[in-house]
Amino acid sequence: MEIIFTDLLCVGAGLAGERVAVQASSAGFDVICLSIVPPRRSHSSAAQGGMQASLGNCCMADGDCPDVHFQDTVKGSDWGCDQEVARLFVDTAPVAVREMAFWGTPWNRIVAGRSIYYKGGKQFEKTEATEREGFITARDFGGTAKWRTCYTSDGTGHTLLYTMDNKVVELGVKVHDRTEAVALIHDGVTCSGVVARCLKTGALRIYLAKATLVATGGFGRIYRETTNAVINDGGGAILALDTGIVPIGNPEAVQFHPTGIVPTNILVTEGCRGDGGTLLDVNKERFMPEYEPKKAELASRDVVSRWMTHHIRRGLGVKSAYGDHLWLDIRHLGVQHIRTKLREVDEICQNFLGIDPVKDLIPVRPTQHYSMSGIKTNKDGAAYGLNGLFSAGEAACWDLHGFNRLGGNSLAETVVAGKIVGEKVVEFLRGYEASFSTSLALDTAKRQQERIERIISCKDGKENVFEVRNAMQDEMMDRVGIFRNGNDLQTAVDNLQKIHDRAQKVGLRSSGVGANPELALALKIRGMLRLALCVAYGALTRTESRGCHAREDYTERNDRDWLKRTLATWRDGDNLPHLDYEPVSKSFDLPPGDRGYGVCKIISCDGAVIGA
Amino acid sequence: MGRKLKFEIFRYNPNDPKLVPHTDLFDLEETDSMTLFIALTRIREEQDPSLQFDFCCRAGICGSCAMVINGRPGLACKTLTKELPNNITLMPLPVFKLIGDLSVDTGTWFRAMNENVGSWIHTDKSFDPNAQEERMENAVAEEIYELERCVECGCCVAACGTANMREDFVGAVALNRIARFMLDPRDERTEKEYFEIIGTDEGIFGCMGLLACEDVCPKNLPLQDQLGILRRKMGWTAVKQLFNFRKTR
Numbered sequence: 001m002e003i004i005f006t007d008l009l010c011v012g013a014g015l016a017g018e019r020v021a022v023q024a025s026s027a028g029f030d031v032i033c034l035s036i037v038p039p040r041r042s043h044s045s046a047a048q049g050g051m052q053a054s055l056g057n058c059c060m061a062d063g064d065c066p067d068v069h070f071q072d073t074v075k076g077s078d079w080g081c082d083q084e085v086a087r088l089f090v091d092t093a094p095v096a097v098r099e100m101a102f103w104g105t106p107w108n109r110i111v112a113g114r115s116i117y118y119k120g121g122k123q124f125e126k127t128e129a130t131e132r133e134g135f136i137t138a139r140d141f142g143g144t145a146k147w148r149t150c151y152t153s154d155g156t157g158h159t160l161l162y163t164m165d166n167k168v169v170e171l172g173v174k175v176h177d178r179t180e181a182v183a184l185i186h187d188g189v190t191c192s193g194v195v196a197r198c199l200k201t202g203a204l205r206i207y208l209a210k211a212t213l214v215a216t217g218g219f220g221r222i223y224r225e226t227t228n229a230v231i232n233d234g235g236g237a238i239l240a241l242d243t244g245i246v247p248i249g250n251p252e253a254v255q256f257h258p259t260g261i262v263p264t265n266i267l268v269t270e271g272c273r274g275d276g277g278t279l280l281d282v283n284k285e286r287f288m289p290e291y292e293p294k295k296a297e298l299a300s301r302d303v304v305s306r307w308m309t310h311h312i313r314r315g316l317g318v319k320s321a322y323g324d325h326l327w328l329d330i331r332h333l334g335v336q337h338i339r340t341k342l343r344e345v346d347e348i349c350q351n352f353l354g355i356d357p358v359k360d361l362i363p364v365r366p367t368q369h370y371s372m373s374g375i376k377t378n379k380d381g382a383a384y385g386l387n388g389l390f391s392a393g394e395a396a397c398w399d400l401h402g403f404n405r406l407g408g409n410s411l412a413e414t415v416v417a418g419k420i421v422g423e424k425v426v427e428f429l430r431g432y433e434a435s436f437s438t439s440l441a442l443d444t445a446k447r448q449q450e451r452i453e454r455i456i457s458c459k460d461g462k463e464n465v466f467e468v469r470n471a472m473q474d475e476m477m478d479r480v481g482i483f484r485n486g487n488d489l490q491t492a493v494d495n496l497q498k499i500h501d502r503a504q505k506v507g508l509r510s511s512g513v514g515a516n517p518e519l520a521l522a523l524k525i526r527g528m529l530r531l532a533l534c535v536a537y538g539a540l541t542r543t544e545s546r547g548c549h550a551r552e553d554y555t556e557r558n559d560r561d562w563l564k565r566t567l568a569t570w571r572d573g574d575n576l577p578h579l580d581y582e583p584v585s586k587s588f589d590l591p592p593g594d595r596g597y598g599v600c601k602i603i604s605c606d607g608a609v610i611g612a
Numbered sequence: 613m614g615r616k617l618k619f620e621i622f623r624y625n626p627n628d629p630k631l632v633p634h635t636d637l638f639d640l641e642e643t644d645s646m647t648l649f650i651a652l653t654r655i656r657e658e659q660d661p662s663l664q665f666d667f668c669c670r671a672g673i674c675g676s677c678a679m680v681i682n683g684r685p686g687l688a689c690k691t692l693t694k695e696l697p698n699n700i701t702l703m704p705l706p707v708f709k710l711i712g713d714l715s716v717d718t719g720t721w722f723r724a725m726n727e728n729v730g731s732w733i734h735t736d737k738s739f740d741p742n743a744q745e746e747r748m749e750n751a752v753a754e755e756i757y758e759l760e761r762c763v764e765c766g767c768c769v770a771a772c773g774t775a776n777m778r779e780d781f782v783g784a785v786a787l788n789r790i791a792r793f794m795l796d797p798r799d800e801r802t803e804k805e806y807f808e809i810i811g812t813d814e815g816i817f818g819c820m821g822l823l824a825c826e827d828v829c830p831k832n833l834p835l836q837d838q839l840g841i842l843r844r845k846m847g848w849t850a851v852k853q854l855f856n857f858r859k860t861r
Contacts, residue, residue, distance in 0.1 A: 134747025
């Protein structure tokens with residue numbers, strides 16, 4: 001079997017993985033990135049609206065600084081984030097934005113003089129100072145006190161990813177695309193690389209590495225309706241769960257984005273609302289100001305998604321063949337703005353809905369969007385449980401986002417965490433000598449090869465992998481969605497356990513030869529079910545409401561009992577995850593309090609009940 | 613009841629010695645708002661799980677799913693079946709190496725292209741983390757973004773007469789990339805340096821001007837204009853070089 005050696009192996013070549021690779025390569029280390037798609041097709045490219053960093057350049061950002069960004073982020077997380085990490089992040093974000101500018105990202109810039117902008121459907125005027133002209137500008141996003149989201153039109157992720165991959169090409173970092181890691185090689189103490197499957201030939205390969213970074217993005221595809229790309233199936237989280245040691249942090253923390261389009265679930269950016277778009281109901285009336293007088297459409301995503309669902313439940317949604325939805329209205333922003341600043345949105349509406357957003361309303365509803373959870377790491381990006389294993393970006397639970405991520409903070413996290421974790425990986429590599437066990441590596445590969453043969457020959461059964469996946473996705477959608485309750489969650493856990501049994505009996509209908517797509521899913525389905533069970537069981541056990549985790553039977557945020565993070569591991573032979581807990585943060589620069597939006601009933605740390 | 617669509621799809625798996633290249637037929641009933649992403653996914657899941665094709669974002673953003681749709685290269689995810697006749701023929705992109713069925717290896721091709729044209733900011737400066745960013749006119753940023761919107765899907769290469777005949781032709785995508793860097797004040801390369809990359813028969817002078825690249829570009833990039841501008845600029849650079857050469861001799 002082919003064995004490849006490297007200093008750093010990045011599993012995933014989106015923005016986070018490549019940013020770490022750039023750091024290590026610049027320090028003189030040998031780096032290989034694995035990617036299941038060519039790197040520029042990574043899901044980072046689909047991030048539209050922008051990246052938060054408190055540059056404070058434009059007039060609507062006057063007075064902004066890392067401290068204000070910190071407060072917005074902690075409040076956004078509903079005090080679920082690690083405040084040390086949040087502080088590191090906000091302090092580094094402005095440098096990271098400028099570094100991307102230096103490397104070639106064409107950020108939109110300040111134009112001096114008067115211009116109009118919209119908020120809540122109303123027109124306002126602002127004046128940019130001449131001395132600020134040409135600096136990086138920003139737009140408004142939900143849950144932020146200032147205009148802080150730096151952007152290039154609504155193709156920010158695309159331009160950042162192209163800039164980053166340009167850097168990767170410049171440095172000569174090797175990218176093995178169409179290669180999927182299927183197992184971590186470890187001895188229970190140290191991770192020494194991965195076994196990977198070539199998606200061109202189907203062959204297995206061994207990669208031995210001093211340091212292994214998992215940056216594979218999120219796991220939206222365990223849900224039926226998600227904005228995520230088809231590749232976001234939790235591959236990285238599954239690698240971690242399969243070790244039995246490395247925990248997934250806060251699996252129950254799943255974000256629904258307010259504006260996925262109906263029926264295809266493609267995202268239209270929060271920038272639509274940031275730039276002044278409004279949400280309308282069946283009567284074409286705004287409803288968010290009624291629920292959120294201060295922030296209206298620009299409350300945090302968890303809050304807006306909940307009110308939208310509530311409004312639809314009140315019978316005020318628009319009926320369609322694909323279920324009820326609401327309207328996003330950006331018509332008043334005008335043709336010039338829509339065709340230049342919201343260009344992807346314009347194209348998506350024309351191509352997939354056959355409508356013109358300059359004249360027509362856009363059908364939207366909350367759609368699964370982001371995994372705040374992921375492989376639990378410390379603030380250096382080092383994974384819990386195994387030496388030499390790191391994680392960054394959406395795949396990780398660093399934990400910047402707690403129970404709700406702010407728009408613009410994920411794109412920022414990819415390059416900021418990439419930069420910080422990259423530095424720490426370099427420090428780790430500098431003082432590190434590894435010794436590799438070839439028998440350990442070959443045994444790991446052999447176990448995977450045997451698994452592949454069992455699945456191809458239907459040795460464990462003939463369950464249809466697509467049907468098993470559909471059953472899981474329906475269960476997650478119906479019972480582990482925006483509003484949750486004990487009965488539904490218990491039913492979901494019971495049903496997912498049965499589906500998990502079926503997943504172990506999957507057998508192929510096709511030959512499994514070469515880069516067979518049925519086999520790729522069959523290899524992953526068991527892990528996807530375990531991940532789904534982590535989400536459902538984590539949610540069942542957390543008897544409070546915090547951020548995106550909204551329990552109808554426990555409506556209060558309970559800081560007395562639940563100011564803690566779930567750590568889920570999967571022990572071999574079990575059919576439920578094992579849950580541990582740790583404090584959410586060592587420090588509390590911003591003590592738990594009211595977010596300023598959303599329903600606020602809190603059982604505080606001392607047991608006092610605050611709010612309605 | 614929707615239309616009965618008949619798909620004729622190219623099939624070949626180079627890893628399966630038993631197979632020869634051929635096409636297979638699949639019947640599918642059309643549903644509302646059906647795209648080729650939905651159709652192909654259903655064919656794979658309901659009829660033939662071995663069928664290989666590439667989708668990623670399924671939103672026209674990532675460039676994964678380019679294929680030849682009834683003779684014309686395009687992104688399958690944003691192609692609505694209602695815009696196609698009952699008979700739909702799907703072929704893999706030419707020029708790129710076949711992985712299997714409709715899946716081709718664009719990754720290797722584009723990595724080489726990016727290496728060849730030096731697709732990054734060339735500068736002698738180093739990044740100062742404590743400094744304010746350098747200013748740029750917003751209009752310039754927007755001009756750069758206009759060309760940077762390329763998603764490297766490969767449609768322009770597949771539709772190009774020269775690229776289909778000559779493996780060494782860089783393609784409109786590479787020329788557009790150079791045009792993007794020529795606009796960028798941060799890139800310190802001179803016209804002469806750009807000329808060395810594309811001022812050749814494999815570069816801008818190999819373009820026959822058929823301009824199918826612009827016709828098929830799913831991002832509607834202004835390739836015709838860019839090719840024209842580059843040809844003129846590089847032509848002038850060639851003339852100037854000739855002149856300088858005589859002077860120095």
